[in-house]
Amino acid sequence: MVITLTSEADTPMPAGLGWHPYFPRTPRATIAADVGAVWLTDTETMPTALAPPPAGGDPSRGVTVDGATLDNCFVGWSRRALIEWPERRASLLMSAGPPLDYLVVFTPPALPFFCVEPVSHVTDAFNLAEAGCADTGRRVLEPSATMEATVTLSPRAATATPAPG
Numbered sequence: 117m118v119i120t121l122t123s124e125a126d127t128p129m130p131a132g133l134g135w136h137p138y139f140p141r142t143p144r145a146t147i148a149a150d151v152g153a154v155w156l157t158d159t160e161t162m163p164t165a166l167a168p169p170p171a172g173g174d175p176s177r178g179v180t181v182d183g184a185t186l187d188n189c190f191v192g193w194s195r196r197a198l199i200e201w202p203e204r205r206a207s208l209l210m211s212a213g214p215p216l217d218y219l220v221v222f223t224p225p226a227l228p229f230f231c232v233e234p235v236s237h238v239t240d241a242f243n244l245a246e247a248g249c250a251d252t253g254r255r256v257l258e259p260s261a262t263m264e265a266t267v268t269l270s271p272r273a274a275t276a277t278p279a280p281g
Contacts, residue, residue, distance in 0.1 A: 121262045122149050123257040130242055131257040133216065133265045134235030141181055144202045149175040149219055152192020155238055157204065161187050163239050166249075175221060181230045186223045189238045191251065193219040197232050209270040216265045218253055234267055 155163035200207040212234035220233040237253030245268040
């Protein structure tokens with residue numbers, strides 16, 4: 117998939133790209149992605165502090181969707197995430213290109229879905245940058261400028277397990 121945004125404004129405009137796919141939740145579904153840090157959030161899901169990922173919510177160690185309640189933006193991700201559904205013997209490799217340098221993971225409790233979202237900026241990037249935070253992904257497109265990003269989904273089915281003996 118290719119996402120393209122072209123500024124048709126006469127003045128510079130704030131810009132960001134992201135893709136927010138929903139995936140079916142199963143009891144053993146997992147998400148794995150190398151990440152560097154996570155934006156902790158307040159009750160309105162606005163970022164408050166950049167911190168190491170917590171033990172139960174660190175995609176670098178693998179996260180069981182039913183075992184973590186997340187609605188956070190991760191920074192320093194490798195632009196590759198592996199989503200697995202062991203009970204369905206299926207997995208999906210998500211690969212993203214620049215500028216999708218951030219990863220939002222949303223695992224709402226008791227709902228039949230979760231999201232793994234490559235994005236070009238952290239949540240509230242413009243206000244965080246104005247407050248002096250670096251590396252928010254904040255971008256401004258000049259008139260007629262274009263930004264583009266790609267996301268590739270590679271589904272994989274597990275092979276049958278050989279019978280013992």
